[in-house]
Amino acid sequence: MKKIRVAIIGTGSISKLHAAAYKRLECVEIIACCDINKDRAKEFAKKYDVPQVFTDFNEMLKLEEIDAVSVTTWNNVHAPASIAALKAGKHVLCEKPLALNAVQAQQMVDTAKEAGKLLMVGFVRRFGENTKALKNFIDSGELGEVYYAKTGCLRRWGNPGGWFSDKKRSGGGPVIDLGVHVIDLVRYLIGKPKAVSVSASTFNKLGMKPNVKGIGKYYSADYSEYNDVEDCAAALIKFDNGVTLFFETSWVQNIKKDSLYLELYGNKAGAQMEPELELFENKGEYLSNSKPLMSTEGSSFEHNFNEEIQHFVDCIANGTSCLNPGEDGVELMKILDAIYKSSETGYEVVID
Ligand SMILES: NC(=O)c1ccc[n+]([C@@H]2O[C@H](COP(=O)([O-])OP(=O)(O)OC[C@H]3O[C@@H](n4cnc5c(N)ncnc54)[C@H](O)[C@@H]3O)[C@@H](O)[C@H]2O)c1
Structure with missing residues (x-):
C-alpha cells in the first residue's frame, strides 16, 4: 500500500503531538517540515527523523510527493499556509482556531472545495x-x-x-x-x-x-x-x-x-x-x-491527538467521513x- 506522505508547517510545541501521532502509523511517513525558526525546524527533523527541512512553506509545498500537511503555526499563519497547501493539492489538518476570523476561515473552506481536498480543523477534544x-x-x-x-x-x-x-x-x-x-x-x-x-x-x-x-x-x-x-x-x-x-x-x-x-x-x-x-x-x-x-x-492529551491524527489519515486513505470538517471551524x-x-x-x- 502506498504510504501517505505528510509535512508539518510550524515545528513548535503542539507539532510534536502531531508528529508523535503520525509516527505511530505504519502507513504514514513525515517527509518534510518547515519553520521560520530554522534551528527549531532542524531539531524537530532530527527528533522525528524528517529528511527535508524548510523555512518557507511555499518552497516546501512545491514537493509533489507531499499528500497532506499539518498546520501548527501561530494563528495568523493558519489561513495563508492552509490555502497555499490546498492550492498545491495537499489535504490539510489545521490547528484550532481555524483562522483569525470567519471571513478567512470561509476562504479556506472555499479553497478546499475548489481543490477537491480535505480541510480538517483540529478540534482535538x-x-x-x-x-x-x-x-x-x-x-x-x-x-x-x-x-x-x-x-x-x-x-x-x-x-x-x-x-x-x-x-x-x-x-x-x-x-x-x-x-x-x-x-x-x-x-x-x-x-x-x-x-x-x-x-x-x-x-x-x-x-x-x-x-x-x-x-x-x-x-x-x-x-x-x-x-x-x-x-x-x-x-x-x-x-x-x-x-x-x-x-x-x-x-x-x-x-x-x-x-x-x-x-x-x-x-x-x-x-x-x-x-x-x-x-x-x-x-x-x-x-x-x-x-x-x-x-x-x-482522557490524556496524547490519546486525543493520536485519535485525531488517525482519523485524518483514515479520511484521506479510506474516504471516511470527516468528523471535524473546515465548515465547523467557520461556524x-x-x-x-x-x-x-x-x-x-x-x-x-x-x-x-
Ligand atoms: N489543539 C490543542 O489543544 C492546541 C494546544 C496548543 C496549541 N494549539 C494551536 O497550535 C498552534 C501552535 O501553537 P504552539 O503552542 O505550538 O505555538 P508555538 O509558538 O510553540 O509554535 C508555533 C510555531 O510556528 C512557527 N511559525 C510561525 N510562523 C510560521 C510560518 N510562516 N511558517 C512556518 N512556521 C511558522 C513558529 O516559529 C513556532 O515555532 C496554535 O494555533 C495554537 O492555537 C492547539
Missing part, C-alpha cells in the same frame, strides 16, 4: 473518551431535550505571552485560545446548531501580571511580555435549536483557582463533562448522580467574531 461517551448519551436521548449549557475555562495567572498575547498573530486572548475548545464541544455535543445571537463582554484589566512567585505557568516558545488581548470574557450564546450557552474564560483573573467545567441540562437529565463525566437525574423517587467509569488513558469563528464585536459595541450581535 472531540476525540476524548468523555466527549464520545456524553455524545452517545445525548444522541440516545438520555438527557431528553437539552435547553441550557454552561462552560468555562479559567486561569488565575496563565497568559502564555509571546505570539499568544499579540493580537496581530493570535486574533485574541483566552476567547480564541481556550474558548474555541469549550464552545466547540458544547456545539458539537448538541448536534452542531447554528449560533443566532451573542451578547458578550471582554476585559483587559490585568494584562500579563508577571510578578507572581511560587506558581508555574505555560510560557510561549518565543516568550515576550507584549500584550494587547483580553484577559477574561463572558458571553451568552443562543443557538437555533433553542439552546442557550453561558460561557466564560480567563488567562488572568483574581479567582480562587483555575477551573474547567462543561455542563448540559436536559429535561430528562443533566450532565457534567468536565471536570469529570457525571449524570444527574431522577431514579424512581430519588435524585440520582452517576459517574460512568472512564479509562484514564482515554466557531462566527461565534468568536460575535463575542469580540458584542464586547466592542456593547450590544447583542445577531449572526446571519
Whole structure:
C-alpha cells in the first residue's frame, strides 16, 4: 500500500503531538517540515527523523510527493499556509482556531472545495473518551431535550505571552485560545446548531501580571511580555435549536483557582463533562448522580491527538467521513467574531 506522505508547517510545541501521532502509523511517513525558526525546524527533523527541512512553506509545498500537511503555526499563519497547501493539492489538518476570523476561515473552506481536498480543523477534544461517551448519551436521548449549557475555562495567572498575547498573530486572548475548545464541544455535543445571537463582554484589566512567585505557568516558545488581548470574557450564546450557552474564560483573573467545567441540562437529565463525566437525574423517587467509569488513558492529551491524527489519515486513505470538517471551524469563528464585536459595541450581535 502506498504510504501517505505528510509535512508539518510550524515545528513548535503542539507539532510534536502531531508528529508523535503520525509516527505511530505504519502507513504514514513525515517527509518534510518547515519553520521560520530554522534551528527549531532542524531539531524537530532530527527528533522525528524528517529528511527535508524548510523555512518557507511555499518552497516546501512545491514537493509533489507531499499528500497532506499539518498546520501548527501561530494563528495568523493558519489561513495563508492552509490555502497555499490546498492550492498545491495537499489535504490539510489545521490547528484550532481555524483562522483569525470567519471571513478567512470561509476562504479556506472555499479553497478546499475548489481543490477537491480535505480541510480538517483540529478540534482535538472531540476525540476524548468523555466527549464520545456524553455524545452517545445525548444522541440516545438520555438527557431528553437539552435547553441550557454552561462552560468555562479559567486561569488565575496563565497568559502564555509571546505570539499568544499579540493580537496581530493570535486574533485574541483566552476567547480564541481556550474558548474555541469549550464552545466547540458544547456545539458539537448538541448536534452542531447554528449560533443566532451573542451578547458578550471582554476585559483587559490585568494584562500579563508577571510578578507572581511560587506558581508555574505555560510560557510561549518565543516568550515576550507584549500584550494587547483580553484577559477574561463572558458571553451568552443562543443557538437555533433553542439552546442557550453561558460561557466564560480567563488567562488572568483574581479567582480562587483555575477551573474547567462543561455542563448540559436536559429535561430528562443533566450532565457534567468536565471536570469529570457525571449524570444527574431522577431514579424512581430519588435524585440520582452517576459517574460512568472512564479509562484514564482515554482522557490524556496524547490519546486525543493520536485519535485525531488517525482519523485524518483514515479520511484521506479510506474516504471516511470527516468528523471535524473546515465548515465547523467557520461556524466557531462566527461565534468568536460575535463575542469580540458584542464586547466592542456593547450590544447583542445577531449572526446571519
Ligand atoms: N489543539 C490543542 O489543544 C492546541 C494546544 C496548543 C496549541 N494549539 C494551536 O497550535 C498552534 C501552535 O501553537 P504552539 O503552542 O505550538 O505555538 P508555538 O509558538 O510553540 O509554535 C508555533 C510555531 O510556528 C512557527 N511559525 C510561525 N510562523 C510560521 C510560518 N510562516 N511558517 C512556518 N512556521 C511558522 C513558529 O516559529 C513556532 O515555532 C496554535 O494555533 C495554537 O492555537 C492547539
